[in-house]
Amino acid sequence: MVCVQAPVVLHAEQIHKSFGEDEILAGVSIEVREGELVSIIGPSGCGKSTFLRCLNFLERPDRGRVSVLGVSIARDGGPWRRADEHAAHKLRTHVGMVFQSFNLFPHLTVLDNVLLAPRVVKGERNATMRDEAMALLEKVGLRQVADRYPVSLSGGQQQRAAIARALAMRPEIMLYDEPTSALDPIVAEEVLGVMRTLDDEGMTQIVVTHDMRFARLASDMVIYMDAGQVVEAAPPEALFVNPQDERTRRFLRTVL
Ligand SMILES: Nc1ncnc2c1ncn2[C@@H]1O[C@H](COP(=O)(O)OP(=O)(O)OP(=O)(O)O)[C@@H](O)[C@H]1O
Ligand SMILES: [Mg+2]
Incomplete structure (x- = not known):
């Protein structure tokens, strides 16, 4: 649009x-x-x-x-x-980027995948980011699986998590x-x-x-x-x- x-x-x-x-x-x-x-x-x-x-x-x-x-x-x-x-x-x-192969960190939960980049790159605190990360997971339909690891998700869920992770940097x-x-x-x-x-x-x-x-x-x-x-x-x-x-x-x- x-x-x-x-x-x-x-x-x-x-x-x-x-x-x-x-x-x-x-x-x-x-x-x-x-x-x-x-x-x-x-x-x-x-x-x-x-x-x-x-x-x-x-x-x-x-x-x-x-x-x-x-x-x-x-x-x-x-x-x-x-x-x-x-x-x-x-x-x-x-600029956020999403790849064919998702590239999520397997050792982190969905929520921690979303929180990682803002924490490392922008120095933001978990407490301030957490609500925003959960809102992003809600937007991509993954609020219910925030605490699960990527391996337990379908490909479509993993890709939506990857999108939420990219969005967390507010591109x-x-x-x-x-x-x-x-x-x-x-x-x-x-x-x-x-x-x-x-x-x-x-x-x-x-x-x-x-x-x-x-x-x-x-x-x-x-x-x-x-x-x-x-x-x-x-x-x-x-x-x-x-x-x-x-x-x-x-x-x-x-x-x-
Ligand atoms: N790092 C690299 N080193 C050498 N050649 C490369 C490299 N990356 C891409 N190429 C070559 O560049 C060409 C274009 O590749 P590219 O991946 O951009 O194509 P594509 O249009 O995305 O194809 P596809 O639709 O299959 O994904 C290919 O011949 C590929 O082998
Ligand atoms: Mg290609």
Whole structure:
């Protein structure tokens, strides 16, 4: 859900990334407005995850610029400097990330998973955070299992716990890399429901997904990537019904 006048909160400009001789991202640019839900789709290996990771500098772009809510990091092929690390740290305070494989800490309860990052990173006290963490668990439908360990939860519950954990840092933007592809369709729907709720509340979200139904029904904007480039970016009905580029058409024919 996005209002036309909403400000741009994330801007990636001409992101380049190579691994060895292979150029994986060949100048990827996107602009995301506050409250937008953007899906990134495209064939396996086209660079979607690499691009998403570049947005919060889990992967360092070789060249290009990422700007998030007033924090801007430009790369020109030079070395990664202390100032870049400082800026990346600041940028990450605005950006939460959720992975396909949940990445919860197995030795901590669901509640402690949610409490850990604010405690360590922001130095906040358990007492002040606990109510907020329980409210987040309520929001994702996990209040009843707050004291259980991840191993005793279903995949869908674990992923919702991972979302609550990311939200505990109070990010303005959430990134998801195939959040439902390890899940069967019914529990996947619970996770997608949480993302829709966040969308209704105005959260800005960028989702790499192979779930074309979700991309079509829930997104404000769909980006089709191929071979390290953005081929086409359009609202879902335009992209799915009337794709402009032959590569998009071919991809959609194979997956729909
Ligand atoms: N750390 C790395 N070192 C070397 N090559 C890498 C690394 N990370 C990714 N790659 C390569 O970059 C290419 C793009 O990978 P990426 O994971 O971004 O694709 P993807 O679009 O997310 O694919 P999928 O849909 O299968 O998840 C692949 O060829 C991959 O092997
Ligand atoms: Mg991927």
